[in-house]
Amino acid sequence: MIDGTKTTEPRLRMPVGDAIDVLVGLRQDDDVVITCMGSSREWPRRCDHVLDVHHVPSTMGGTVPLALGVALAQPQRRVHVLTGDGSLLMNLGVLVTIIASGAKNLTIVVVDNGVYEITGGQRTAGAAAEVDFAGLARSVGFPHVAHFRDLTDWRRRAAEVLASTGPRFIWLEVEPQREDYLIKLPRPLAEQLVRFQRTLAAEGE
Amino acid sequence: MFQGEEIVAILVELGVTHVVWVPDSALGPWEEALESSPSIELIRVCREGEAWPIAAGLMLGGKTPLVAIQTTGLFESGDALRNAIFDFDLPLFAIVGARSWLVENSTDSAKRFARPVLDAWGIDYRLIESDDDKPRLAEHYRRCRQAGKPGAVLVAEGRM
Numbered sequence: 001m002i003d004g005t006k007t008t009e010p011r012l013r014m015p016v017g018d019a020i021d022v023l024v025g026l027r028q029d030d031d032v033v034i035t036c037m038g039s040s041r042e043w044p045r046r047c048d049h050v051l052d053v054h055h056v057p058s059t060m061g062g063t064v065p066l067a068l069g070v071a072l073a074q075p076q077r078r079v080h081v082l083t084g085d086g087s088l089l090m091n092l093g094v095l096v097t098i099i100a101s102g103a104k105n106l107t108i109v110v111v112d113n114g115v116y117e118i119t120g121g122q123r124t125a126g127a128a129a130e131v132d133f134a135g136l137a138r139s140v141g142f143p144h145v146a147h148f149r150d151l152t153d154w155r156r157r158a159a160e161v162l163a164s165t166g167p168r169f170i171w172l173e174v175e176p177q178r179e180d181y182l183i184k185l186p187r188p189l190a191e192q193l194v195r196f197q198r199t200l201a202a203e204g205e
Numbered sequence: 206m207f208q209g210e211e212i213v214a215i216l217v218e219l220g221v222t223h224v225v226w227v228p229d230s231a232l233g234p235w236e237e238a239l240e241s242s243p244s245i246e247l248i249r250v251c252r253e254g255e256a257w258p259i260a261a262g263l264m265l266g267g268k269t270p271l272v273a274i275q276t277t278g279l280f281e282s283g284d285a286l287r288n289a290i291f292d293f294d295l296p297l298f299a300i301v302g303a304r305s306w307l308v309e310n311s312t313d314s315a316k317r318f319a320r321p322v323l324d325a326w327g328i329d330y331r332l333i334e335s336d337d338d339k340p341r342l343a344e345h346y347r348r349c350r351q352a353g354k355p356g357a358v359l360v361a362e363g364r365m
Contacts, residue, residue: 053265059288062258065250069262069270072223072248093251097259100249189292197265204267 014151016111016174017042022151022158023080023109030203032070032079036063038117039082039109041183050199053192054185061091064108068098071106074200078105078166085112085133086124092136098167099141107168108137113176118183121176137169149173206231206360207339209238216271217244219346223263224248225256226273231302231362235273253278257285257297264295272299276319276359286326290355298346299357306334307363319359330357 016038024046027033032051035043040054053070055063067081088094088110098106114127126133134147144164148154154172161170185192207215212235216224224239225248226232239247250256253274260270274282279301289295301323305313323330329349331341342358349356 057288057292059254059258059285059292061254062285062288065255065258066262066265069259069264070266071262072246072259073263073266073268091252091255094255097248097250097255190294193265193293197267200265200267 012149013113013173013175014149014154016113016177017045018151019111019148019154019172019174020082021046022155023082026159026162027080028078030077032067032074032077033082034063034067034070034079035082036087037084037183038113038177039084039111040185041177043082044186048186050195053196054183054189056183056185056189058087061087061089061094063087064091064094065097067108068094068101068103068106071103072101075103075105078107078162080107080109082109082111084117085110085114085126085131086116088133089124089126089131095137095140095142095169104166106166107162107170109170109172112171112173114173115176117176121178133171134169137171142167142169145169145171147171147173206333206336207235207342209235213238213242213245215343217242219343219350220269221245221271222268223260223270224273225250225260225263225270227251227253227256227275227278228273229275229277229302229304229362231360232273232275232300253282254285257282257289260297261289261293261295264297265293270297272297273302274299275302275362276304276315276322280315280318280322283322283326290326290328296349296353296355298349298355300342301330301357301359303332303359303361305363306359306361311363323357323359328355328357330359332359332361334361 020042034053036055071079115121137145146161263270304315305311331345
């Protein structure tokens, strides 16, 4: 884990697939996982679970609030949301909303590649400003905030971070995907939602 | 128009579990009653674009949310509304405070665009302009729930 000190050296970033592999490996069977943008490309390549929702098509910055809604409705289970840095920047206020809501079972994973990957790799304002996402989360009141650029470090600490008191905020700096960045879902959103709701309803009976 | 205890009684009767809101001057006085209700959870959001996906997540998770915002917030949150109602195909319902509605000769563009915007999104809505119209809220809510479609009521503002 690293501190919030800015550096002039080139930033070390993890391969996005490897970073997400770590989360896939720690996902518990009754966890909800909600993804958007690049994570909706990477996650289904590695995992296909009835409690996965890939928010495609999405709304700008809507995935973290969507996950918060699920977390509030299902307080007994962990909800993990994988958002891009660009997506989070479009709705930063939601971090405040999460703390105000009192939700404890939510994990926000910011998969930060510094660019709008899906539109061809333009730099985000956050990258240009060298935003300290961890500092933002801490100032809002997240009780547990973690920041990783190094894959070995992330692998070593991930289980501990996910076991911490929620809501959790995890900032992963990853390499942008220059090729093969298009999202191909295993099934359309409507089918995902039907099986998701059926599973929650069945488990709630 | 609606008083706090009155609106809470209606929403509880309708089975609403969560109110996701950004208050305005007409909805704001409901805060204390909403917060003290043991049956309803009040979710405060920072902008209306959060309200729709949070409500969508609540509904996917088995709850019965209601979005409460002003017309200005409706305009602001159009893309979020589009995604929740049309891409997710969720029958969300909203109470929308209609800014300046009761102000005669108002030049407030929020008044001018309220109905055209709801029409453009294809949202079935009813207008509540006076105490006599109040039953429309529960009637329209039930009708929308029964049909499994989204809906809204516009609650006129601008004169207490």
